[in-house]
Amino acid sequence: MAISKEIEEFLLNNAVERFLRYVKIWTTSDENVESVPSTKIQLDLGKVLVDELKSLNLEDIVQDEFGFVYAYLPPSKGFEKVKPIGLLAHLDTSPAASGKDVKPVIHRDYNGKEIAFIQDKELTLTPSDSPNLEEYIGLDIITSQGDTLLGADDKAGIAEIMAACAAWQKFPELKHGSIVICFSPDEEIGIGIKKVNEKKLPKICYTVDGGEMGELEFECFDAWRASFKFKGLSVHPGYAKNLMINAIQIATRFFSEIPEAESPEHTEEREGYFHLAKLQGEAEEAMARMIIRDYEVENNQRRMDYLKNLKNAYEIRYPGLKIELNFLHQYQNMLKFIEKKQKIVDLAKQAIEKTGVELRVHAIRGGTDGAQLSVKGILTPNIFTGGQLAHSRKEYTPTLALQKAAEVLIYLAELWTQER
Numbered sequence: 001m002a003i004s005k006e007i008e009e010f011l012l013n014n015a016v017e018r019f020l021r022y023v024k025i026w027t028t029s030d031e032n033v034e035s036v037p038s039t040k041i042q043l044d045l046g047k048v049l050v051d052e053l054k055s056l057n058l059e060d061i062v063q064d065e066f067g068f069v070y071a072y073l074p075p076s077k078g079f080e081k082v083k084p085i086g087l088l089a090h091l092d093t094s095p096a097a098s099g100k101d102v103k104p105v106i107h108r109d110y111n112g113k114e115i116a117f118i119q120d121k122e123l124t125l126t127p128s129d130s131p132n133l134e135e136y137i138g139l140d141i142i143t144s145q146g147d148t149l150l151g152a153d154d155k156a157g158i159a160e161i162m163a164a165c166a167a168w169q170k171f172p173e174l175k176h177g178s179i180v181i182c183f184s185p186d187e188e189i190g191i192g193i194k195k196v197n198e199k200k201l202p203k204i205c206y207t208v209d210g211g212e213m214g215e216l217e218f219e220c221f222d223a224w225r226a227s228f229k230f231k232g233l234s235v236h237p238g239y240a241k242n243l244m245i246n247a248i249q250i251a252t253r254f255f256s257e258i259p260e261a262e263s264p265e266h267t268e269e270r271e272g273y274f275h276l277a278k279l280q281g282e283a284e285e286a287m288a289r290m291i292i293r294d295y296e297v298e299n300n301q302r303r304m305d306y307l308k309n310l311k312n313a314y315e316i317r318y319p320g321l322k323i324e325l326n327f328l329h330q331y332q333n334m335l336k337f338i339e340k341k342q343k344i345v346d347l348a349k350q351a352i353e354k355t356g357v358e359l360r361v362h363a364i365r366g367g368t369d370g371a372q373l374s375v376k377g378i379l380t381p382n383i384f385t386g387g388q389l390a391h392s393r394k395e396y397t398p399t400l401a402l403q404k405a406a407e408v409l410i411y412l413a414e415l416w417t418q419e420r
C-alpha cells in the first residue's frame, strides 16, 4: 500500500522534531580512547532514547555497559512468522569537528544561492560545496550555526528510525514483522561495533547512516594496513662514511617510489590507493604506517606484492638495512557476503523507489559498521539519512530527507512481510 498524506505529514513532523532535539545532545566520540563508549556523554542520548522507546511501546529495551541501546518491536497481527529485520544507527558524532552546543537552524524555502552561518561570517554553503543542493531548491534545509557540525551523521538516522517506530504505533494498519532497533556507540572511531551483542541482532539488518536522499550502499573497500619498521645504524655523522645506515632517510626514498597516481588525492569512484598515514624516526630506526584500499581483493594483493618486492630491493640496495613489513586485514568488502542474499538489497531498492525519490546506488569509499556485521553473517546494507558534508561545519540535511528515509523504513518492513 502507499503511505497516506496523513502518515507522510506525521513522519515529517515527528522526524524533524526529534532530529532538532537529538542534535543538541553532545555525543562526540574520542579517537584517543580505546574503551567503549569512548565518551560517557554518548550515554546521555542513549538514556533519552530508552525513555522514548518505552513510550512507543517497544519491548526488551536495554542500554548495556557499552552504551548500546537495543529494543524490540513485536510484529503486527498476523505477521508473527515474518523474518525479523534490524534497524541500526549510531549515537556518536565525528571528533573531526566540534559537536558541542549544536544549535540547528532551519533555512526555509532554499533559493539555490548561498546559505550563510550566524556564528561564522566567513563560512558559506553553496551548490559548489554540494551539487545536490541544486535539487533541493524550494525545500527547507537544516544546518548548524557554523561553529559546530550538525550531527545529521547519524542523528538523522536515529530520528528516522524513531519516527518510523512512532508511526508503527500510531497507525496499526502499517504492516511489519518483528523489528529490532539498535543504536550503537563509537561508530566514527571504528571501535563500537566490536562490542555489539550479535545474539540480539537478526540475520538481516540495515544501517541508516548513508548520505544523499535516495542513496543505497552495499559495497565498501577491502582494507589493509601496512606497518613498517626500518632498522638502520646510527654513527657520528663526521665519521659515518661506509658505516651509517640512515633509516629515516632511506624510508623517505622508499615511500617516494609509491605510484603517485594511486594516492587518495588522485583517485575517485572505484579506484583504489596507497595512503602513507604516518612516518617518523631517526637514523637508527624509522617507522611508518600506510593504508591500502580497493574494491577488488586482487588489486590490493598487487599493491602488497609491490611493497614486499620493494622491501627486498631496498635490503639489497642498502646492505645491513632491515625492513620489517606487516599487513593487517582491517575489513572486507561487504558485497561478497551480501550478494549471496540479493533479496536484502532488492527490497531496499524497491522501498526507496516507492517513496518517489530517485534510487542512487553507491560504493562506499571507506568502511561501515555494516561491513563488519556482514562478515559475521549479519547482512547489513546502508540506507540514506539525507545528511551531507558529514564531519564538517557545513553539514546539512533537507527536512524532506528525514521524512523520506522514515518512509523507506515503513515500506521496507512492509515488503518483508510479503517474503516467506
Ligand SMILES: [Zn+2]
Pocket: 090, 153, 154, 187, 209
Ligand atoms: Zn555515520
